[in-house]
Amino acid sequence: xxxxxxxxxxxxxxxxxxxxxxxxxxxxxxxxxxxxxxxxxxxxxxxxxxxxxxxxxxxxxxxxxxxxxxxxxxxxxxxxxxxxxxxxxxxxxxxxxxxxxxxxxxxxxxxxxxxxxxxxxxxxxxxxxxxxxxx
Amino acid sequence: xxxxxxxxxxxxxxxxxxxxxxxxxxxxxxxxxxxxxxxxxxxxxxxxxxxxxxxxxxxxxxxxxxxxxxxxxxxxxxxxxxxxxxxxxxxxxxxxxxxxxxxxxxxxxxxxxxxxxxxxxxxxxxxxxxxxx
Numbered sequence: 450x451x452x453x454x455x456x457x458x459x460x461x462x463x464x465x466x467x468x469x470x471x472x473x474x475x476x477x478x479x480x481x482x483x484x485x486x487x488x489x490x491x492x493x494x495x496x497x498x499x500x501x502x503x504x505x506x507x508x509x510x511x512x513x514x515x516x517x518x519x520x521x522x523x524x525x526x527x528x529x530x531x532x533x534x535x536x537x538x539x540x541x542x543x544x545x546x547x548x549x550x551x552x553x554x555x556x557x558x559x560x561x562x563x564x565x566x567x568x569x570x571x572x573x574x575x576x577x578x579x580x581x582x583x584x
Numbered sequence: 585x586x587x588x589x590x591x592x593x594x595x596x597x598x599x600x601x602x603x604x605x606x607x608x609x610x611x612x613x614x615x616x617x618x619x620x621x622x623x624x625x626x627x628x629x630x631x632x633x634x635x636x637x638x639x640x641x642x643x644x645x646x647x648x649x650x651x652x653x654x655x656x657x658x659x660x661x662x663x664x665x666x667x668x669x670x671x672x673x674x675x676x677x678x679x680x681x682x683x684x685x686x687x688x689x690x691x692x693x694x695x696x697x698x699x700x701x702x703x704x705x706x707x708x709x710x711x712x713x714x715x716x717x
Contacts, residue, residue: 483672483673489669490701492705496705496709496712499642500646500717503642529630536619540620571634
Protein backbone atom coordinates (compact mmCIF):
# COMPACT_ATOMS: atom_id res chain seq x y z
CA UNK A 450 0.00 0.00 0.00
CA UNK A 451 2.88 2.40 0.75
CA UNK A 452 4.41 1.51 -2.63
CA UNK A 453 1.33 2.71 -4.50
CA UNK A 454 1.15 6.00 -2.61
CA UNK A 455 4.82 6.90 -2.68
CA UNK A 456 6.58 8.20 -5.73
CA UNK A 457 9.96 8.47 -4.02
CA UNK A 458 13.03 7.15 -5.87
CA UNK A 459 13.89 3.47 -5.48
CA UNK A 460 17.35 1.91 -5.37
CA UNK A 461 18.35 0.11 -8.55
CA UNK A 462 17.24 -3.50 -8.49
CA UNK A 463 19.56 -6.08 -6.92
CA UNK A 464 20.01 -7.91 -10.23
CA UNK A 465 21.98 -5.10 -11.87
CA UNK A 466 24.91 -5.51 -9.47
CA UNK A 467 27.90 -7.74 -10.23
CA UNK A 468 28.12 -10.71 -7.85
CA UNK A 469 31.31 -10.35 -5.76
CA UNK A 470 32.86 -11.47 -2.47
CA UNK A 471 31.32 -8.68 -0.36
CA UNK A 472 27.68 -9.33 -1.21
CA UNK A 473 28.24 -13.11 -1.32
CA UNK A 474 29.55 -13.10 2.25
CA UNK A 475 26.78 -10.71 3.30
CA UNK A 476 24.00 -13.06 2.18
CA UNK A 477 25.96 -16.03 3.56
CA UNK A 478 25.85 -14.40 7.00
CA UNK A 479 22.08 -14.42 6.79
CA UNK A 480 21.89 -17.97 5.38
CA UNK A 481 24.23 -19.40 8.03
CA UNK A 482 22.37 -17.50 10.76
CA UNK A 483 19.11 -19.03 9.60
CA UNK A 484 20.68 -22.49 9.33
CA UNK A 485 22.10 -22.19 12.84
CA UNK A 486 18.64 -21.18 14.06
CA UNK A 487 17.17 -24.37 12.56
CA UNK A 488 19.88 -26.26 14.49
CA UNK A 489 18.45 -24.96 17.77
CA UNK A 490 15.53 -27.40 17.44
CA UNK A 491 17.67 -30.60 17.50
CA UNK A 492 19.80 -29.03 20.26
CA UNK A 493 16.67 -28.42 22.34
CA UNK A 494 15.35 -31.95 21.68
CA UNK A 495 18.72 -33.46 22.65
CA UNK A 496 18.93 -31.50 25.93
CA UNK A 497 15.26 -31.98 26.80
CA UNK A 498 15.58 -35.69 26.02
CA UNK A 499 18.60 -35.99 28.30
CA UNK A 500 16.65 -34.45 31.19
CA UNK A 501 13.13 -35.81 30.68
CA UNK A 502 12.68 -38.31 27.84
CA UNK A 503 15.21 -41.15 27.50
CA UNK A 504 13.55 -42.40 24.29
CA UNK A 505 13.78 -38.94 22.70
CA UNK A 506 17.42 -38.70 23.79
CA UNK A 507 18.21 -42.10 22.25
CA UNK A 508 16.58 -41.07 18.96
CA UNK A 509 18.40 -37.72 18.91
CA UNK A 510 21.75 -39.37 19.68
CA UNK A 511 21.21 -42.00 16.98
CA UNK A 512 20.38 -39.31 14.40
CA UNK A 513 23.47 -37.27 15.36
CA UNK A 514 25.62 -40.40 15.06
CA UNK A 515 24.25 -41.38 11.62
CA UNK A 516 25.95 -40.31 8.37
CA UNK A 517 23.25 -37.75 7.59
CA UNK A 518 23.44 -36.51 11.17
CA UNK A 519 27.21 -36.12 10.94
CA UNK A 520 26.84 -34.30 7.62
CA UNK A 521 24.31 -31.92 9.18
CA UNK A 522 26.59 -31.40 12.19
CA UNK A 523 29.50 -30.64 9.85
CA UNK A 524 27.34 -28.10 8.00
CA UNK A 525 26.44 -26.51 11.35
CA UNK A 526 30.10 -26.45 12.33
CA UNK A 527 30.94 -24.63 9.10
CA UNK A 528 27.99 -22.26 9.54
CA UNK A 529 29.01 -21.63 13.17
CA UNK A 530 32.65 -20.74 12.45
CA UNK A 531 31.61 -18.63 9.47
CA UNK A 532 28.93 -16.74 11.40
CA UNK A 533 31.30 -16.24 14.35
CA UNK A 534 34.15 -14.86 12.22
CA UNK A 535 31.90 -12.76 10.00
CA UNK A 536 30.08 -11.53 13.12
CA UNK A 537 33.40 -10.26 14.47
CA UNK A 538 33.92 -8.58 11.10
CA UNK A 539 30.55 -6.88 11.55
CA UNK A 540 31.37 -5.75 15.09
CA UNK A 541 34.60 -4.24 13.76
CA UNK A 542 32.55 -2.35 11.15
CA UNK A 543 30.15 -1.22 13.90
CA UNK A 544 33.14 0.48 15.52
CA UNK A 545 33.75 2.31 12.25
CA UNK A 546 36.84 0.33 11.28
CA UNK A 547 37.87 -1.76 8.29
CA UNK A 548 35.79 -0.08 5.61
CA UNK A 549 38.51 0.43 2.97
CA UNK A 550 37.72 -1.64 -0.10
CA UNK A 551 40.94 -3.66 0.25
CA UNK A 552 40.29 -4.25 3.96
CA UNK A 553 36.74 -5.44 3.30
CA UNK A 554 38.00 -7.91 0.69
CA UNK A 555 40.91 -9.11 2.84
CA UNK A 556 38.79 -9.63 5.97
CA UNK A 557 36.30 -11.51 3.81
CA UNK A 558 38.98 -13.91 2.63
CA UNK A 559 40.24 -14.36 6.19
CA UNK A 560 36.72 -15.25 7.36
CA UNK A 561 36.30 -17.90 4.65
CA UNK A 562 39.71 -19.47 5.30
CA UNK A 563 39.11 -19.41 9.07
CA UNK A 564 35.71 -21.10 8.75
CA UNK A 565 37.00 -23.84 6.46
CA UNK A 566 40.19 -24.47 8.45
CA UNK A 567 38.48 -24.53 11.86
CA UNK A 568 35.67 -26.81 10.64
CA UNK A 569 38.12 -29.31 9.19
CA UNK A 570 40.34 -29.15 12.29
CA UNK A 571 37.34 -29.63 14.62
CA UNK A 572 36.13 -32.65 12.66
CA UNK A 573 39.58 -34.24 12.49
CA UNK A 574 39.53 -34.16 16.31
CA UNK A 575 35.91 -35.38 16.51
CA UNK A 576 36.36 -38.26 14.07
CA UNK A 577 39.64 -39.18 15.78
CA UNK A 578 37.83 -39.38 19.13
CA UNK A 579 34.95 -41.38 17.68
CA UNK A 580 37.40 -43.77 16.00
CA UNK A 581 39.23 -44.25 19.32
CA UNK A 582 36.04 -45.11 21.24
CA UNK A 583 34.88 -47.60 18.61
CA UNK A 584 38.27 -49.34 18.35
CA UNK B 585 11.02 19.00 2.57
CA UNK B 586 7.38 19.32 1.60
CA UNK B 587 6.98 15.73 0.44
CA UNK B 588 7.65 16.76 -3.14
CA UNK B 589 7.21 13.77 -5.42
CA UNK B 590 10.88 12.91 -5.81
CA UNK B 591 12.21 14.03 -2.44
CA UNK B 592 14.30 11.52 -0.50
CA UNK B 593 13.20 13.17 2.75
CA UNK B 594 10.42 11.68 4.77
CA UNK B 595 7.90 13.59 6.79
CA UNK B 596 9.52 13.21 10.20
CA UNK B 597 6.30 13.64 12.09
CA UNK B 598 4.62 10.89 10.11
CA UNK B 599 7.58 8.52 10.25
CA UNK B 600 8.99 8.96 13.74
CA UNK B 601 8.84 5.74 15.76
CA UNK B 602 7.22 3.83 12.91
CA UNK B 603 10.13 1.96 11.40
CA UNK B 604 9.39 -1.59 10.34
CA UNK B 605 10.04 -2.99 13.80
CA UNK B 606 8.93 0.09 15.77
CA UNK B 607 12.03 -0.18 17.98
CA UNK B 608 15.18 -0.26 15.89
CA UNK B 609 17.82 0.81 18.41
CA UNK B 610 16.82 -1.68 21.08
CA UNK B 611 16.80 -4.47 18.50
CA UNK B 612 20.21 -3.49 17.13
CA UNK B 613 21.77 -3.25 20.58
CA UNK B 614 20.35 -6.54 21.89
CA UNK B 615 21.62 -8.30 18.74
CA UNK B 616 25.15 -7.00 19.49
CA UNK B 617 24.93 -7.67 23.23
CA UNK B 618 23.95 -11.32 22.69
CA UNK B 619 26.61 -11.62 19.97
CA UNK B 620 29.23 -10.34 22.43
CA UNK B 621 28.13 -12.85 25.07
CA UNK B 622 28.29 -15.67 22.55
CA UNK B 623 31.83 -14.93 21.31
CA UNK B 624 33.46 -16.60 24.34
CA UNK B 625 30.50 -18.86 25.23
CA UNK B 626 30.11 -20.43 21.78
CA UNK B 627 33.81 -21.20 21.59
CA UNK B 628 33.65 -22.66 25.11
CA UNK B 629 30.60 -24.77 24.22
CA UNK B 630 32.23 -26.06 21.03
CA UNK B 631 35.29 -27.14 23.03
CA UNK B 632 33.00 -28.80 25.59
CA UNK B 633 31.09 -30.61 22.83
CA UNK B 634 34.28 -31.96 21.33
CA UNK B 635 35.97 -32.88 24.61
CA UNK B 636 33.05 -34.00 26.83
CA UNK B 637 29.73 -34.26 25.08
CA UNK B 638 30.07 -36.10 21.79
CA UNK B 639 28.59 -39.55 22.28
CA UNK B 640 27.88 -38.79 25.94
CA UNK B 641 24.85 -40.42 27.58
CA UNK B 642 22.37 -38.48 29.75
CA UNK B 643 24.25 -39.39 32.95
CA UNK B 644 27.49 -37.96 31.57
CA UNK B 645 25.73 -34.77 30.48
CA UNK B 646 24.18 -34.32 33.93
CA UNK B 647 27.55 -35.00 35.57
CA UNK B 648 29.04 -32.27 33.36
CA UNK B 649 26.21 -29.90 34.35
CA UNK B 650 26.65 -30.59 38.11
CA UNK B 651 29.23 -27.80 38.21
CA UNK B 652 27.19 -24.60 38.84
CA UNK B 653 29.56 -22.51 36.71
CA UNK B 654 29.03 -24.86 33.77
CA UNK B 655 25.24 -24.80 34.26
CA UNK B 656 25.20 -20.99 34.48
CA UNK B 657 27.46 -20.58 31.45
CA UNK B 658 25.25 -22.91 29.42
CA UNK B 659 22.11 -21.05 30.57
CA UNK B 660 23.56 -17.68 29.53
CA UNK B 661 24.71 -19.18 26.23
CA UNK B 662 21.32 -20.75 25.46
CA UNK B 663 19.35 -17.62 26.38
CA UNK B 664 21.70 -15.40 24.34
CA UNK B 665 21.51 -17.78 21.38
CA UNK B 666 17.73 -18.03 21.30
CA UNK B 667 17.39 -14.26 21.71
CA UNK B 668 19.94 -13.62 18.96
CA UNK B 669 18.23 -16.15 16.66
CA UNK B 670 14.80 -14.62 17.25
CA UNK B 671 16.08 -11.12 16.45
CA UNK B 672 17.87 -12.35 13.31
CA UNK B 673 14.93 -14.33 11.96
CA UNK B 674 12.65 -11.36 12.69
CA UNK B 675 14.74 -9.17 10.37
CA UNK B 676 14.74 -11.84 7.64
CA UNK B 677 10.94 -12.07 7.82
CA UNK B 678 10.54 -8.28 7.81
CA UNK B 679 12.85 -7.97 4.80
CA UNK B 680 11.32 -10.63 2.58
CA UNK B 681 7.68 -11.07 3.62
CA UNK B 682 5.66 -8.12 2.41
CA UNK B 683 2.15 -9.40 3.07
CA UNK B 684 1.25 -7.97 6.48
CA UNK B 685 -0.88 -10.96 7.53
CA UNK B 686 1.75 -13.54 6.58
CA UNK B 687 4.45 -11.41 8.19
CA UNK B 688 2.66 -11.19 11.53
CA UNK B 689 1.76 -14.90 11.40
CA UNK B 690 5.40 -15.86 10.74
CA UNK B 691 6.67 -13.54 13.47
CA UNK B 692 4.24 -15.04 15.98
CA UNK B 693 5.24 -18.56 14.88
CA UNK B 694 8.94 -17.67 15.26
CA UNK B 695 8.40 -16.19 18.71
CA UNK B 696 6.37 -19.19 19.87
CA UNK B 697 8.91 -21.72 18.54
CA UNK B 698 11.87 -19.88 20.05
CA UNK B 699 10.05 -19.52 23.37
CA UNK B 700 9.12 -23.22 23.60
CA UNK B 701 12.49 -24.54 22.42
CA UNK B 702 14.37 -22.06 24.60
CA UNK B 703 12.32 -22.93 27.68
CA UNK B 704 12.83 -26.64 26.96
CA UNK B 705 16.61 -26.03 27.07
CA UNK B 706 16.37 -23.97 30.26
CA UNK B 707 14.19 -26.56 32.03
CA UNK B 708 16.52 -29.36 30.89
CA UNK B 709 19.66 -27.57 32.11
CA UNK B 710 18.09 -26.73 35.48
CA UNK B 711 16.82 -30.29 35.96
CA UNK B 712 20.09 -31.93 34.86
CA UNK B 713 21.98 -29.67 37.27
CA UNK B 714 19.78 -30.08 40.36
CA UNK B 715 18.26 -33.54 39.94
CA UNK B 716 20.22 -35.38 37.23
CA UNK B 717 19.20 -37.47 34.28
